Amino acid sequence: MAHSFDPSLALRPGGTAVITGAASGFGRELALLCAAEGMRLVLADVDEIGLARTAELTGLPPQAVCAQRCNVADAGEVDRLAALAAERFGAVHLLFNNAGVIAAGAVWKATPQDWQWVFGVNVMGVANGVRSFVPGMLAHGEPAWVVNTASVAGLVCPPELSVYAASKHAVVALSECLHHELAASGRPVGASVLCPAYVDTGIADAHRHRPPELAERNPEDPAILERTKKAMQAGRLSARDVAQRTLAGVREGRFYILPHRSAVSGVESRLQAVLAGGAPDNPLGGVGVAPQAQP
Template identity: 40%
Template sequence: MNNQASAVNLQGGVAVITGAAAGIGEALAREAALQLGMKVVLADIDEAGLARVAADLSAQGASLLTVATDVADAASMERLAAKTREHFGSVRLLVNNAGIETLGFSWEIPTAQWEKILGINVHGVVNGVNAFAPAMLDSGQPCVIANMSSIAGISIAPIQASYVMSKHAVLAFSECLHLEMQMKSANVQISAVLPGPVKTQIFECIEEQLDTVAAEHRQQMMALLDTNGMSAEAAAQTILQQLSAGKFWVSTHPEMTQMMAEQRARHLSSLATPALDMESAFEADA
């Protein structure tokens, strides 16, 4: 993959991670605090989860700030940015990680659930950039904004249309944002993070009632993660290494990402009728 390569020293800096109460966000927080010595701001709407992660990391000597945050609410994200600046100062790494999954036929997903997933997965990323980017630009110091897309951002899938749509949007936003940052400043690196199968609770956390088809799909995806997924800890290490190396395209499963990107490119270049071919991609990292 063609990638930018201007290294950023994250060691000892300030990291803000949304969705830090579980999954990849929690693993990123642990890696940043304990291995990179970063001062970490834990942001999540799950206050109990935040308290659990913070208590464990604090006991290991990490320097932390926890802020209950609804990423879908612009005012909440602005409060997060203000509290971060007041407590720790300039931010070196912002990871717009918070995200949820929804399963079901698109026309059967309630409007409120559509609004929720787009509010968190898409507007949450935009709100994070709006809240933090101005000060990061003004700092003049090398820093990173990492937006959590997914290999779903370069693929298509039934029953997961709302999630796939949101991750396509995050990727397109990140690409445009990279170009804008190049016009304004060289100090703010933009990275699009495209995790492959990682063992998290994202499918277990789905709240809505599922019909038979969606419920079966959920079980299949949970089994796929259990069989092929890397640990969240390994994913976090890989992600932070690539962010430090200055990469725009950040992947936990490079061969899988490359194959799926090539499949998507062929599909678009030939204007082919949508079709699904997941098995060959998953075989790439087997």
């Protein structure tokens, strides 16, 4: 992929990486890999215990890692996170807008609170990260990169995950626009969108951090997420594998990072249906979220 600068320089020792959703799953593994690259870290999450554990696992001294409770759905909290990063480490070179949550069930049974919670974290969390950090990344003039975590569910539309899929399609759209706008800026800043399939992380238990005022959930959500969890546990790639493929994608300056090659056929089939004006195939094979049907 042709860039006017070397994207791998965004990962350099002594640079600073900001990671949201760093208390668990992909965020934690990205933190460990960035620490191993010699980067300084700003780790953010609503789970302070998990955050402290991630900071400890990096093995970095306190002067090289900062763990901050931050609800990414709250624009003011993300602004304060950016101010903290600037104060502690100056320029930010890598931004992972990674925090995310999931809700399941038929779309007509999704509650207003499902929409508000999932879009607040998954869509506004990414939008807030971009708004609070990208101006500084453009201004400092050093190579820098933004990675937004979407999902294969941002490229295909699995039934029973409609609220989640709608939010991840929004992340893909926002990221494509960001890519064009960064390219037009002429500054050495690029972007990727990460689209994994099922991986065994804490996401199927995302409701553990759901705010009490948004607690009312789709009645089908618990049973479907239990099945989703089994599909995730059967996934072939680990969170570590996904984090490694993500950093490799940044080094290569790739925009779309699809760690699961098996997901490509589902994307292809959907795009063919769009071009042919036909109905889409069910990416889960017509059987809902079942272990054998994972992308």
